[in-house]
Amino acid sequence: MSFNPFNEKPVKTVDDYYNWKELAPKPYNKFDVDPYTRVRVILANGAEYESVWCSHQFHRHATDNEMRRELATIRRKEQQQQKRIAALKPIGEGILEHTIGYEQLAVDLTAIFARRESNKYVKQAMNFALLEDFDHLYRYADLLEMDKGVIAEKMVGGYTELMPGRPTISEHRYPTDDVKRYINFKQANNLTKLDVNILTAAEQQTMNYYMNQAAFYQNKLGRQLYTEIGMIEEQHVTLYGGLKDTTCTWCEDLLMNEYTECYLYYSLMNDETDAYIKNIWEQHFNDELAHLHKAVELLQKYDGKVWQQVIAKGDFPELLHFCSNIEYVRSVLQGTVTLTAKGEDYIEASELNSDAKFFDYQQQVNVKDSEVPSHNIISKYIADNREDYRYQTAEHPIEELRDRRHDNTSVGR
Numbered sequence: 001m002s003f004n005p006f007n008e009k010p011v012k013t014v015d016d017y018y019n020w021k022e023l024a025p026k027p028y029n030k031f032d033v034d035p036y037t038r039v040r041v042i043l044a045n046g047a048e049y050e051s052v053w054c055s056h057q058f059h060r061h062a063t064d065n066e067m068r069r070e071l072a073t074i075r076r077k078e079q080q081q082q083k084r085i086a087a088l089k090p091i092g093e094g095i096l097e098h099t100i101g102y103e104q105l106a107v108d109l110t111a112i113f114a115r116r117e118s119n120k121y122v123k124q125a126m127n128f129a130l131l132e133d134f135d136h137l138y139r140y141a142d143l144l145e146m147d148k149g150v151i152a153e154k155m156v157g158g159y160t161e162l163m164p165g166r167p168t169i170s171e172h173r174y175p176t177d178d179v180k181r182y183i184n185f186k187q188a189n190n191l192t193k194l195d196v197n198i199l200t201a202a203e204q205q206t207m208n209y210y211m212n213q214a215a216f217y218q219n220k221l222g223r224q225l226y227t228e229i230g231m232i233e234e235q236h237v238t239l240y241g242g243l244k245d246t247t248c249t250w251c252e253d254l255l256m257n258e259y260t261e262c263y264l265y266y267s268l269m270n271d272e273t274d275a276y277i278k279n280i281w282e283q284h285f286n287d288e289l290a291h292l293h294k295a296v297e298l299l300q301k302y303d304g305k306v307w308q309q310v311i312a313k314g315d316f317p318e319l320l321h322f323c324s325n326i327e328y329v330r331s332v333l334q335g336t337v338t339l340t341a342k343g344e345d346y347i348e349a350s351e352l353n354s355d356a357k358f359f360d361y362q363q364q365v366n367v368k369d370s371e372v373p374s375h376n377i378i379s380k381y382i383a384d385n386r387e388d389y390r391y392q393t394a395e396h397p398i399e400e401l402r403d404r405r406h407d408n409t410s411v412g413r
Contacts, residue, residue: 046205048082106133111325135165168374170412174357207233
């Protein structure tokens with residue numbers, strides 16, 4: 001049955017706020033939480049961060065103080081929602097354990113979206129970044145076992161494999177190669193628009209998390225790994241953010257962001273298995289419904305447009321449902337692991353001209369393989385344990401990445 005949030009009457013208003021007790025919900029239990037509940041929490045937190053960040057940018061570019069007051073009213077509630085979600089993370093869940101959730105989210109969310117994406121250019125971008133986040137998960141998993149003695153396989157619930165993707169050392173590209181062609185949102189279907197918005201928010205949150213947490217890690221090698229992968233997340237935010245329609249007005253973008261949050265919370269409340277957290281998703285959906293209808297008013301008042309001019313059909317498309325994507329990731333590995341980016345498109349690394357900016361950047365950043373943190377993590381783990389740590393359901397699909405006693409640094413370079 002289709003659901004159109006524009007046809008629903010909000011049960012809350014933009015002036016309904018939470019009290020301090022409501023801002024401190026009970027955290028999940030890290031020992032028995034379903035991995036996808038942890039992932040949903042991280043995703044919702046990222047969506048709220050993106051909403052707040054975009055609202056501040058709008059505020060800084062708006063000349064009408066009445067509009068700025070409307071934004072401030074909505075933004076205060078978005079900040080409250082973010083604080084509620086952040087409180088769901090238990091105190092005893094360390095930075096690195098939480099990071100496993102971040103990367104599992106990146107892998108499975110991207111795979112789910114890529115599998116259903118009809119826009120070939122967007123799908124290609126998703127598959128490309130997917131293999132990089134997949135490799136990050138493997139690197140962090142080895143660091144987790146090495147430093148904390150925690151087996152990441154238990155944290156991901158067997159839903160997601162832990163093995164090399166496109167080696168992180170191969171992912172360092174010249175900045176201009178991550179700038180892609182933007183998508184015309186007026187012509188794109190709702191699924192494409194929603195997926196691009198959600199992935200941008202998720203990667204933006206991950207980039208900021210690594211930027212801030214690197215300095216708090218307990219040892220030098222871990223700090224360096226967060227720094228290196230944080231730089232790749234900068235590339236991913238450039239890639240996904242560059243797919244968003246740059247011709248949208250601020251009011252159109254606000255409407256699309258609120259529609260995205262409505263869709264996301266509606267999906268989460270239908271997908272959630274934890275009754276306590278499911279109730280939070282429902283509360284936040286009702287918050288966003290009020291925000292969406294306020295965005296409709298602002299679009300009419302300031303742009304003289306109706307919502308149908310931005311989102312032709314308001315019915316939610318296929319809802320987001322978290323599931324294992326092991327076979328899909330394996331198929332993408334088989335077909336695209338040796339790709340790199342060239343301008344707005346993708347190419348086999350072996351087909352790049354010798355004067356390509358990719359090689360120049362690689363030489364500047366990766367002076368020696370032995371100095372690259374993502375490589376050093378695995379090399380140290382192998383030195384201590386004779387082979388790396390992995391969770392695989394079958395042999396690795398790429399022959400060059402099967403050797404557990406040697407970290408390959410040439411694939412994709």
